[in-house]
Amino acid sequence: MTIKYLFLIFFSLIFISGCSSLDKASLNNNSETVSVKKEPDYLSDINAEIEGKQAEDAPIILSTDNLAHTDETKKSKSDTGDVWLRLPELYQLSDIQNKRIDTQKKWFLKHKKHLKDVSKRAAPFLYFITEEVNKRNMPGEIALLPIIESSFRPRAYSNMKASGLWQFVPATGRSFGLKQNWWYDGRRDVYHSTLAALTYLQQLNKYYKGDWLLALAAYNAGAGNINKAIKKNLKKGKAIDYWSLSLPKETYKYIPKLLAISQIVQNKQALGVNLTPIKNTPHLMLVQTGSQIDLSVAAKMTDLSLKEIRNYNPAFKQWATDPDGPHQLFLPINQVEKFEKQLALLDKEDRLQWHRHKIRSGESLSVIAHKYKISVAALKKSNHLKSTRIRAGKYLMVPSGDANNIPVLAKTSSKKKHVNKQKIYKVRPGDSFWKIAKKFNLSHKNLAAMNHLSSGDTLSIGQELSISNQAVQQSSTASSSSMKSTQKDVIKYKVKSGDSLYTISKQFKVSINDLKRWNQLDVQQYLQPGQELKVIIIASSQPI
Numbered sequence: 001m002t003i004k005y006l007f008l009i010f011f012s013l014i015f016i017s018g019c020s021s022l023d024k025a026s027l028n029n030n031s032e033t034v035s036v037k038k039e040p041d042y043l044s045d046i047n048a049e050i051e052g053k054q055a056e057d058a059p060i061i062l063s064t065d066n067l068a069h070t071d072e073t074k075k076s077k078s079d080t081g082d083v084w085l086r087l088p089e090l091y092q093l094s095d096i097q098n099k100r101i102d103t104q105k106k107w108f109l110k111h112k113k114h115l116k117d118v119s120k121r122a123a124p125f126l127y128f129i130t131e132e133v134n135k136r137n138m139p140g141e142i143a144l145l146p147i148i149e150s151s152f153r154p155r156a157y158s159n160m161k162a163s164g165l166w167q168f169v170p171a172t173g174r175s176f177g178l179k180q181n182w183w184y185d186g187r188r189d190v191y192h193s194t195l196a197a198l199t200y201l202q203q204l205n206k207y208y209k210g211d212w213l214l215a216l217a218a219y220n221a222g223a224g225n226i227n228k229a230i231k232k233n234l235k236k237g238k239a240i241d242y243w244s245l246s247l248p249k250e251t252y253k254y255i256p257k258l259l260a261i262s263q264i265v266q267n268k269q270a271l272g273v274n275l276t277p278i279k280n281t282p283h284l285m286l287v288q289t290g291s292q293i294d295l296s297v298a299a300k301m302t303d304l305s306l307k308e309i310r311n312y313n314p315a316f317k318q319w320a321t322d323p324d325g326p327h328q329l330f331l332p333i334n335q336v337e338k339f340e341k342q343l344a345l346l347d348k349e350d351r352l353q354w355h356r357h358k359i360r361s362g363e364s365l366s367v368i369a370h371k372y373k374i375s376v377a378a379l380k381k382s383n384h385l386k387s388t389r390i391r392a393g394k395y396l397m398v399p400s401g402d403a404n405n406i407p408v409l410a411k412t413s414s415k416k417k418h419v420n421k422q423k424i425y426k427v428r429p430g431d432s433f434w435k436i437a438k439k440f441n442l443s444h445k446n447l448a449a450m451n452h453l454s455s456g457d458t459l460s461i462g463q464e465l466s467i468s469n470q471a472v473q474q475s476s477t478a479s480s481s482s483m484k485s486t487q488k489d490v491i492k493y494k495v496k497s498g499d500s501l502y503t504i505s506k507q508f509k510v511s512i513n514d515l516k517r518w519n520q521l522d523v524q525q526y527l528q529p530g531q532e533l534k535v536i537i538i539a540s541s542q543p544i
Contacts, residue, residue, distance in 0.1 A: 083126050083278040084119075088266040090133065090140025093212060094259055098243060104253065104260035112273055114151075115264070119275035121152040124312060124332075125165070125190050126278050132194055139212055141262040142201060148257050154188050154314035159496055163187040166197035176200060182356075183322035189315035191286055191330060213242035213255055221251040284312060284330045287339060292323040293351045301342035302335040320352055355398040359390050372398045384424060384466065427463040430507065440467055495531040508535050 088094070108115060130143045146165040150156035154165050162169045164187035170180060176196035178186030186192050197219075204215035204223065218226045229245040238244055242255060264273055289298075295316060299306045310316070312330045321327065331339055357368060365388045369376045376388065382399045390396070425436060433444035440447070447465065493504065501512045501521075515521070518534045527533075 081280050083130055083280050084265055084268065084275050086280050087130060087140050087143060088262075090130070090143075091262060091266070092139035093141050094262040094266060096259060098256065098259075100243075100253070100256040101259045101263070104256045105264060108260055108264055109271060109273070115261075116274055116276065118147050118151050119278075122146070123276055123278050124283055125152070125154075125194075127280065127283050128190070129194055131282075132198055136198060136202065138198065138201065141258055142198070142216075144261050144265065145197075145216075145258060147261055148254065154190055154311075164193045165190060166193050168193060168196070172200075179322075179326075181322070183316065183318050183320075183324075184326075185315050185317060187315075189313075189326075191328075192315075192326070211242075216255055216258065217242055217245075217247065217251050220254045221248055225251070282333055285333050285336050287329050287331050287336055289321065289327045289329055289343065291327055291348075291351065292321050293327075293329075294320045294353045296353070297346075297351060298329060298339070301346070302331065302339050304332070304335060318356075319354060323356075353399065357396045357398050359392050359394050359396060361392040363390070363392070364388065365390060368396060368398070374399065423467045425465045425467055427465065436465065442467075491535050493533045493535050495527045495529055495533060497529045499527055499529075501527065504533065504535070510535065 125146075126143065129146070130140070133140060133143045146152050149167040150165050152165060155163075156165070156167065157163050158167060160169060163173075163185060166187070168176070168178060168187040170187075173180060173187045173193075173196070176199065178189070178192060178196055180186060186196075201215055201219055204218045205212055207223065208214040208218070214226060225248065226245070229247055230240045233240050233245060264271055265275070268275055295309050295313070296306050296319065299309045302309075309329070312332070316322070321329070329339075355372065357372075359368070365376050365379055365385075369379045372379075378399065379385075379396065380388070383396050427436070433448055437444040437447040447467070493508075495504075501515050505512045505515055515533065515535070518536060
């Protein structure tokens, strides 16, 4: 009887534990009290993921058939002319109160200029993002997520290789159809990356059974990390809502930052926060170009500068759109009609000023020149070749247009009796526009412009940059004149993961002792990622 009685108790306990679990605590409750309810369905997926049956950091790819848009779109409750005033009407999360939100709110209110600067950068894009969030009936707070992710910098690039307003890493970007190549980075395409980010967030929300805070946390840290934290709390008998989880430092602050920003926007007048007004009307329109087009040609067809075209279309990394598409540009509404009329009148051969040709096995300069109907001399001139020897797999820039007026890959000098030869610099590990420009006594913006790039573009190892002979001579002149006098440049360097005083001193050609002295560092003091160091660079006769 005793053994039977013990077995009966044992199986009763198994039955009870299998039919109950810890439910999520209220989002507004900071305590760790839990109620016993049915286990959420996604916990079975978490069990499999933690056991290694699913890829831990792989993005969750679900069917998007029912995620893209909903039939009903929320209507604005007022006829406000400002997106900042409209957004709070779409909020679903900002009534949440938590000390962590208050901490972040205090930080932002101490840095009101940062909010003002961010609002200026958001101006071209926030209406579009808000509309897309609204179409999908998602929380309006999500339209503010690029403030946390990238400070509304479309070319933002992190140490983890995340890029764009929504900070997609390469693999996740590709899994959501964001193309990435030499010409184009879809993660920086405001239109396509916004659609991808919102779809990803909807997928995560569905996976976490409608819990937007867990979905947002997973967007930042990856579902694998969130599921591990949930599993750990379940084993300890703790609540499994976002506020109760043990999370990485960045994710711990991520949602409090978003909700703090949302609450500040909602009460900006009372808090004395000035944001750049953004009209609650379409600002940009996606215009089809039909085929590849030079960005400078597009600029001439509008009243916009090349810089403005690039700012609206930061995904295009080179001087022209991707030959294989997407064949579209984001343009201000008031420029669309003029652009489309000019485009209709534009001859096909006038759309581009350059072609990028990959050399195939067996090809010679004469074969390539014949293909593009230009002379071998013109091909050599535009690519700074001293001989006709070329290698398969390399690229040639092929000019189009008037063969008698061949452009080169850098600005030419107008001085007489001066042949503006080019120096080719191959990008090395650790290089940046700033660092390379310093070597040749140039500004990083001028160096980028010489190569038809933006100073915000990412350089790749082995990439070749052209530097005009004039710039090299100026560098030489500056170096010789600095023999007698030195010039000091003081910069602020932000410490990255893996940095040490030794690596920083090598990078800037300064001594470790100087670094310690300039920054009042103790011998035993460790550097922290994000820490700012003062570095004094002395320009002398030796190039940096």
